[in-house]
Amino acid sequence: MSDLLSRAKELEDYGIDIRRRIHKKPEIGFDLPETVKLVREELKSIGFEPAACRTAGITALAGKPGKTFLLRADMDALPMKEETGLPFASENGFMHACGHDMHTSALLLAARILKEREGELKGTVKLMFQPCEEGVGGALDMVNAGVLECPSVDGAMALHVLHEKSGSVGYSRGTACASSDIFTITVKGKGGHGAAPHLCVDPIHIAVHIHLALQALNSREVNPDEMLVCSICQINGGTATNVFPETAVLKGTIRTMNGKVRSFARERLVQIAEQTAGTFRGEAEVKFLHEGVPPMENNRDLLDASIGYIDVLLGEGTCKELPRMTGSEDFSIISQMVPSVLYWVGTGSEEEGYPYGVHDPRVTFNEESLHKMAAIYANTAICWLKDHS
Missing domain, CATH: 3.40.630.10 (Zn peptidases)
Structure with a gap:
């Protein structure tokens, strides 16, 4: 040796x-x-x-x-x-x-x-x-x-x-x-002037609510003994201070140590994003990079x-x-x-x-x-x- x-x-x-x-x-x-x-x-x-x-x-x-x-x-x-x-x-x-x-x-x-x-x-x-x-x-x-x-x-x-x-x-x-699943959530709203929010569907407002709602994944929906991290590390939307954009984008990762928890988290992320967007009259499309x-x-x-x-x-x-x-x-x-x-x-x-x-x-x-x-x-x-x- x-x-x-x-x-x-x-x-x-x-x-x-x-x-x-x-x-x-x-x-x-x-x-x-x-x-x-x-x-x-x-x-x-x-x-x-x-x-x-x-x-x-x-x-x-x-x-x-x-x-x-x-x-x-x-x-x-x-x-x-x-x-x-x-x-x-x-x-x-x-x-x-x-x-x-x-x-x-x-x-x-x-x-x-x-x-x-x-x-x-x-x-x-x-x-x-x-x-x-x-x-x-x-x-x-x-x-x-x-x-x-x-x-x-x-x-x-x-x-x-x-x-x-x-x-x-x-x-x-x-x-x-941990596992790693990289995702992109594209929120679709209706753009318009910032002075008339009632005529628009604000995708940034929706994106913020999706971000907050996803925090419940590990705090309320998974056994505390299990490791689950869902991190939103990028949010982009808008190009002007007085114009609502048509879309906003969130990007992040899910990490777990358990295959069943991983599958559950991927499924719930899609549900939470889509349903939260629907609550505020918008839409959300979730895409995962590769198979993770x-x-x-x-x-x-x-x-x-x-x-x-x-x-x-x-x-x-x-x-x-x-x-x-x-x-x-x-x-x-x-x-x-x-x-x-x-x-x-x-x-x-x-x-x-x-x-x-x-x-x-x-x-x-x-x-x-x-x-x-x-x-x-x-x-x-x-x-x-x-x-x-």
Whole structure:
């Protein structure tokens, strides 16, 4: 085990160079031409035969026929301007503020180790480089393209950076992350002059009442033991101070830890929006973005086994249990189909000089954690295949 970690450390400069190249040219959603090109070229240089997977995904295989273990990294950035001042900072208005550049470079570094040790593999390792995690839809796109087939995947793992002590590893048992359903409510009224409200149907007035009514979802309609968050994060309507607009738009998300609660909340959101609008002589149309993502489920057996692998690799007690997170991760789609596990790897705490968390334009990551992420990826796949050969 120490040999594998030592090898990852020896390859650290390779991983850091890849990370900085990706970081300097971030891309978002499914539009990742430069990132995809870089990943494909690196995989080929290592000795893999990368394959395209639907819109912008990439897969590659190592090992031999047998059980198959999948390692996933996401590649997309966020549509925000970077404010780090790093010498390799983005200049295109996008930013890897969620650490996906760390994920991708760590998996490429792990790929080098796996290729070097391919003869030791007691089965197949499938590498999954995924687009559009932030925008939601990337994992589903690759699943629909057959990423869990040919060969059929028996277990899966993903890593994500965390604003914690460098090299620390966290996990949650059972449901680890919330579901996410992104919605848009378009309120339709009747525009007119602000001085004559009786001749109009004010969509802003309706939108405000819909916002307030939705607060009853978690306070009055769901068991208090269940987690439910319904957040309206954007309201737009009107272009003048004295004119009622024809429409107003609300946008937000629903997050839960329970599939039944999720279905109920989606249904009630539509009912509340439509019926509240009707009360005030207007209309409301609700649209959900994609199919959303379900809660992330950590498989008990895989979690217990992989905790052991990581603690042997990095030191007893490295893995620590964390509270479940109300944020979402679309790796959850895979977790509903095959035994899966998601770990959070610390990439710098405030005490270590990293004061900002993910999705902050000033966030930076301790690159010393990168080789440990790569070692976790590679070692977990090697050990799990050995235990299930």
